[in-house]
Amino acid sequence: MSAPSFPHDELDTLPPAGLFVGVFSTDSAFERRALVRSTWASHPRSREGAGDGDDGVGTSRTIVRFILGQPRKDWERRIQLEMEEYHDIIILPVAENMNAGKSHTYFSWASINAWVPPVYMKTPVPPPLFSYSNASKPPPPLASHDPSDAWQDLSSPQPQAWVRPDFVVKVDDDAFVMLAELEARLRLEMHAKPPVDGSSSPRTTIHRRSDTPPRHNNGSYRKLLNVQTNTYSTFQDQDPLIYWGYLVTNRLHRFMAGELYALSWSLVDWVARDPSVKELTRGAEDKQTAKWMKMHPQAEKVRWISERCWIYDHPRAGTVYGHGFLFPSEVRRVRKSMSSALKHLLQFAASSSLPSSLSWDTETQAIALPSSDSEQFDTNELLTPYGRTPASWAQSSVSTFHVRYTPPVSDLGTLESIEALVEGSEMSSIQPDTTSSLSTTSTQDAVSRAWANREGRNARYEGKRVGGTIVVHFIKQNTWFLETALALLEGEDYTQAESQKQDILEDCDSDETQNIFDGQRTIGSLDLPFATYAETVRYGRR
Template identity: 25%
Template sequence: MGFNYKTTAFAASGLAQEAMKKPSLYTSYAIAFVLLAATMTALVFFVIYPNEFRLQSMVTSRCGSRPSSSSLSSFVEPVTPEPDFRLLIGILSLPDSYERRHLVRDVYALQPGVANARIDVRFVFCNLTKEEQRVLVAMEIMLYDDIIILDCAENMDNGKTYTYFSSLPKMLDGGGRPYDYVMKADDDTYFRLQLLAESLRKLPREDMYYGLITPCLNWRARDHYMSGMGYVLSWDLVEWIATAETPRNHQVGPEDKVMGTWLREARRGKNEINMEPVMYDYLEGEPRTCYRHELVPDTVGVHMLKNNWRWATALKYFNATVGLKPSNLYHMS
């Protein structure tokens, strides 16, 4: 039964009149009751009644949820904003390349997070063929969950890239568009995620083909293509590869040139983004060219890091270990 403040006020008034006819003790009790009733009436009018809907909504919104420290200062749960874009980086690897994967995994794990972007790094290879692979790769998956195993025989230029791109729509079929961009990258390429993200953030989300155009001195040549060090396709091109006859019927050949051929023949990838000179090959004892030069501060990606020395040189140049804290547990001379 609800609280009837009108009835209470009326009853209190009647008691006050009766109190005028009774002894003083009764009068004191009556006055106290009147004051109590008046206080309750004021509470209804000025505190509970104006806010009853707001209080009810706050309780309802929190019902069934676990209290958190943030709820002490706000009754509204913070909403995680949608990222500006989502990028999948697929690094083509080999099942036995454990050491290289661990190095590359550490390189990307140590890079600071990129604001307002989702970037997923995955290692991509074909079916496992040895028992030790099944054990060791399974351990990697359990620890890092960053491996894609394609249903194909391991190869470099005999359809692996086609299988990678064409398999993604079915693999990632969860409704909606899982990524805005998909990259194919080599495991000897170092991408600096912050600069990569900034270069992608305002680019077209449709019909986009991004990378280092080859030949770089004549990128308008009819047979140009993006270097295999790492190139990006918008998601609509990935879906097209998964269903079109041109890629399915022409899989064999240098994978980066083959990709360029698919797009030219189908008149796709018209939004070409050439990232020369901030994507390039590492220079060491080789002639400098338009796509091979010294390390530069605004590098987005550097390729041909074929050994640990080259990786260490590049990582030192870009201050990858600047966050190392001093400790008595190690001596770094």
């Protein structure tokens, strides 16, 4: 059974979720705050999504603020000036720290002071009614990166009051967040039908581990509440209890990784009020938050929602979570490749003998798949409950664990070097001559072809607005941050080669088009945009 696709067909019929996004920062991190303001906090492709976007409707209720502890004496004046200029800094009544209570203080502050814009426009499904729906406050001074709808409403004769957020999000400042992607996931989760058996929550005790790992819900949005009608029922008169992020599991712990996680409003309110939580504020903050969720009086109803595919570390990080910048088109190719391999293996398991399309390699003691499947698979590893998966399934075309990143060619141009950081791109897979330099003709040709054959944003997002990367983490240098911005926010929707091909398709009828493209492929040369197989061989592409 294939996994349901994202985004859900009913996404745009639902009212946008209210998100208060708190970016944890420090007094001296002005440059990083400036980068966030000018990129993912405000950029149209972060707030509206890919393609034509949605005019910012989805993130019209998403607010980004920087969360600081008390600044050092020498920095007080500068922080005061920055607050006056940008209106996006929150100073918590706690000494600056990471694992000594800052997160708890943030959620406690948010339970009193976090507000977001209301729903400004009508949607087929009206806004849900929760216990906090009637709380409101006049709009505060706006930041330059706040939603355009909020600015427009503020200039009206009677600005609408702001309301409580549906989610309070904690983000590290070494994370790059695509706001439209984040809001779409949380919007669907807010409207999702909770599992009746509490299967998305771990055991309530925080001292004992379950004998079997809990099942964590990864996409409960596929079953929505009353989306087919124009009526909306609450969760049986109960607010949603959602703990969302990247689930990390090991022998001792299960928690949402600290680069970004979200708590629904009722969880935030409970965390701020419960006296037992206040005794568990020191230690690794993301692990402490998971402990709080297990202590909740309705812990069995807290929905632990894990998003794994689209939260990862920067390609240069060298961590186990790092790989190239990822887009939906590459994920589809990977899934297709894995599906093909698994199909062969299931045939083998069912028949207890090799299908005619397979052969057994006596030297490696593994199944040799047809030439279209490049890797060999050991069925004894794959067809057991705890068997290993093939190494290539965890292999990146860009990054290698614990190995410092090296570009495929040493002297690529700026945009070519960004393309080389895209997972699965032709540029990332160039095998240069021994010189590893553009000085050789063959390497120059390979780079030119890879650049011309790259995918435009429309192809990478498969014509959809959302469905790609949510968070890139472990961005330890500002250079890496700018690389991420160029990879995820910039670039044309259609490359020159894609536009040329589309023009030809539009100018020719179907019969003529078939004759033009039979046996041909694009190689990206300006002099010869299409090449036959023989010409391709001459250019070094087999």
